[in-house]
Amino acid sequence: MRALDLLGFSVRALRGHRLRTAMSLLGVAIGVAAVVTLTALGEGARRYVLGQFAAVGTNMVIVLPGKTQTTGAMPGMGGVPNDVTLDDALAVARGVRQVEKMAPMVVGTETVAFGERRRQVALFGSSHEALEVRRLSIAQGRFLPPFPWDRGAAVAVLGSNLARELFPGTDPVGQVVRVGDWRMRVIGVLAPRGQQLGIDMDEVVVVPVATAMKMLNRSGLFRLVIQVRSHAELESAKAAVLRLLTERHGEEDVTVITQDAVVSAFSAILDALTMALAGIAAVSLAVAGVGIMNVMLVSVSERTREVGLLKALGAGRGQILAAFLTEAILISSAGGLLGLLLGWAAIGAIVTVYPALPAAPPAWAVAAALALSVAVGALFGVLPARRATRLDPVHALAGR
Amino acid sequence: MIRLSGVSRRYAVGDETVHALVDVSETIESGEYLAIMGPSGSGKSTLLHVLGCLDRPDAGSYELDGRDVARLDEAELSLVRRHTIGFVFQFFHLVPRLSARENVELPMLFAGTPPAERRERALARLRAVGLEPRAAHRPDQLSGGERQRVALARATVLDPKLLLADEPTGNLDTASGRHVLEILEQMNAAGLTLIVVTHDPAVARRARRVLVLKDGRVVYRGSGAQIHEAVEILSAAENGA
Numbered sequence: 001m002r003a004l005d006l007l008g009f010s011v012r013a014l015r016g017h018r019l020r021t022a023m024s025l026l027g028v029a030i031g032v033a034a035v036v037t038l039t040a041l042g043e044g045a046r047r048y049v050l051g052q053f054a055a056v057g058t059n060m061v062i063v064l065p066g067k068t069q070t071t072g073a074m075p076g077m078g079g080v081p082n083d084v085t086l087d088d089a090l091a092v093a094r095g096v097r098q099v100e101k102m103a104p105m106v107v108g109t110e111t112v113a114f115g116e117r118r119r120q121v122a123l124f125g126s127s128h129e130a131l132e133v134r135r136l137s138i139a140q141g142r143f144l145p146p147f148p149w150d151r152g153a154a155v156a157v158l159g160s161n162l163a164r165e166l167f168p169g170t171d172p173v174g175q176v177v178r179v180g181d182w183r184m185r186v187i188g189v190l191a192p193r194g195q196q197l198g199i200d201m202d203e204v205v206v207v208p209v210a211t212a213m214k215m216l217n218r219s220g221l222f223r224l225v226i227q228v229r230s231h232a233e234l235e236s237a238k239a240a241v242l243r244l245l246t247e248r249h250g251e252e253d254v255t256v257i258t259q260d261a262v263v264s265a266f267s268a269i270l271d272a273l274t275m276a277l278a279g280i281a282a283v284s285l286a287v288a289g290v291g292i293m294n295v296m297l298v299s300v301s302e303r304t305r306e307v308g309l310l311k312a313l314g315a316g317r318g319q320i321l322a323a324f325l326t327e328a329i330l331i332s333s334a335g336g337l338l339g340l341l342l343g344w345a346a347i348g349a350i351v352t353v354y355p356a357l358p359a360a361p362p363a364w365a366v367a368a369a370l371a372l373s374v375a376v377g378a379l380f381g382v383l384p385a386r387r388a389t390r391l392d393p394v395h396a397l398a399g400r
Numbered sequence: 401m402i403r404l405s406g407v408s409r410r411y412a413v414g415d416e417t418v419h420a421l422v423d424v425s426e427t428i429e430s431g432e433y434l435a436i437m438g439p440s441g442s443g444k445s446t447l448l449h450v451l452g453c454l455d456r457p458d459a460g461s462y463e464l465d466g467r468d469v470a471r472l473d474e475a476e477l478s479l480v481r482r483h484t485i486g487f488v489f490q491f492f493h494l495v496p497r498l499s500a501r502e503n504v505e506l507p508m509l510f511a512g513t514p515p516a517e518r519r520e521r522a523l524a525r526l527r528a529v530g531l532e533p534r535a536a537h538r539p540d541q542l543s544g545g546e547r548q549r550v551a552l553a554r555a556t557v558l559d560p561k562l563l564l565a566d567e568p569t570g571n572l573d574t575a576s577g578r579h580v581l582e583i584l585e586q587m588n589a590a591g592l593t594l595i596v597v598t599h600d601p602a603v604a605r606r607a608r609r610v611l612v613l614k615d616g617r618v619v620y621r622g623s624g625a626q627i628h629e630a631v632e633i634l635s636a637a638e639n640g641a
Contacts, residue, residue: 016497309493314482393454
């Protein structure tokens with residue numbers, strides 16, 4: 001029997017009961033759409049998080065005050081952890097040879113005002129190095145000039161949105177704004193950057209770190225972000241920083257994390273999430289398979305006489321098996337294709353509503369969903385098809 | 401040529417064993433025209449199914465053109481059915497979703513005949529039974545007589561040697577029944593072995609030879625011209641003698 005004839009014969013048979021075919025096809029389509037959409041969401045979440053980290057740069061070691069892990073110390077003995085101070089930062093810069101560049105970070109909230117216009121934004125205290133370390137760029141003017149970290153200055157760099165809102169249509173560079181109780185000269189405007197690790201860099205005012213500490217009345221840093229010379233030195237840099245600060249503080253009261261560890265942890269968690277979502281969706285495909293089996297069993301018993309006739313006309317068992325299996329696979333693969341379309345539509349809708357989420361189904365999920373839908377037809381079609389081949393032609397012709 | 405020797409067929413129906421055929425031996429020459437008669441349950445349908453390789457004897461041998469087909473496996477049997485035997489049924493058994501032409505093409509579909517050749521041969525067969533203009537009609541658009549003629553075209557499209565007809569006129573009015581019989585007889589005259597199962601003496605009397613079965617045994621052999629003898633035996637059988 002020619003493949004095309006087999007296909008034509010099966011298509012004709014399916015067209016004989018359109019509604020039933022359409023319903024079981026829809027079952028598969030929903031299953032495949034679920035697989036594609038859910039994995040796209042999982043993948044979107046992963047890309048979003050990785051994108052956030054990549055925006056901050058790689059080869060990063062981050063120091064934060066406080067110890068998040070339990071140590072052998074007696075509870076209550078450690079007390080409040082020591083601040084990570086500017087002196088600590090300078091000591092690291094001098095004492096750890098793997099450091100290429102580093103930027104201290106202090107974060108708070110302040111009101112920025114120019115004339116009658118005022119905006120409450122994040123105050124970001126840092127240094128000249130932050131431009132490179134945080135992957136920022138300048139749209140107008142310049143960034144914080146390179147001068148010693150412990151020296152303050154009444155200069156500010158504005159985020160792009162903030163600059164536009166305070167100075168609509170005019171050049172803010174050279175103007176004086178009030179930041180809290182301080183008067184500061186605007187020396188530059190950041191290029192639009194968007195969210196970066198939870199801070200909207202378009203809605204920010206950047207000032208020298210020493211100034212920010214004075215304004216916020218802080219003695220310690222929020223973070224110390226270190227760019228290491230090469231990826232290979234990441235672990236040794238982390239150990240050296242920890243050793244140095246432990247020595248300076250007399251106890252291990254800081255947490256040093258590498259960007260890598262954070263990224264791979266997030267990546268692993270989100271991969272597992274994606275797989276779990278795909279697994280749940282695959283269950284619905286199995287349910288759709290049972291639906292196909294049901295439809296095919298009904299079809300075989302309705303067409304008992306036809307099967308008897310085909311045998312009398314000289315159809316072999318293999319040909320009858322192939323005819324019914326083809327029907328099942330046609331239903332499931334057509335359902336799979338429809339499911340892909342539905343899935344794409346759903347993803348399109350999600351991306352329209354949440355443009356920040358780069359939701360796209362991974363190629364493996366699309367391939368697996370299609371392969372799975374064909375496999376579902378073959379798997380759940382075998383039982384009904386075998387049933388057809390085993391019909392006794394004499395009884396089948398009599399319709400028994 | 402067909403040679404049955406000592407063919408028996410039993411069924412288990414519940415706890416009972418039904419002897420559908422008991423030690424049937426018969427030789428049927430090529431090109432013969434044979435009618436098989438008998439009351440219901442006499443085994444005439446079983447005999448037809450055995451002859452058509454749809455059923456196997458439990459005992460005895462069935463030689464078809466020199467091959468012992470009772471020993472063939474399922475795959476070989478389907479080839480024998482496809483190329484050597486044609487079937488015509490009382491209820492036509494056309495596939496309702498396919499047109500007349502496509503129904504006639506079915507055996508060639510399984511034989512893997514290329515589409516163009518298939519179409520041509522199917523149309524030629526339909527022309528032979530006077531139905532070429534209705535080739536595109538579906539079975540529900542055809543009369544009973546036309547459906548049976550489509551079935552006839554289908555049964556003979558792969559040029560079988562043996563045509564088995566199970567009550568071919570049982571569902572037809574007299575005129576279209578006669579038309580179908582005439583076509584069958586034309587094919588027989590052209591060399592096709594024709595075996596008709598019927599309970600209608602008017603059909604059986606046209607055959608060259610008549611067998612009467614009762615309780616799975618051949619109880620009468622005669623010529624179509626002697627149909628009154630067969631009818632007497634039949635009515636005796638049906639009256640429970």
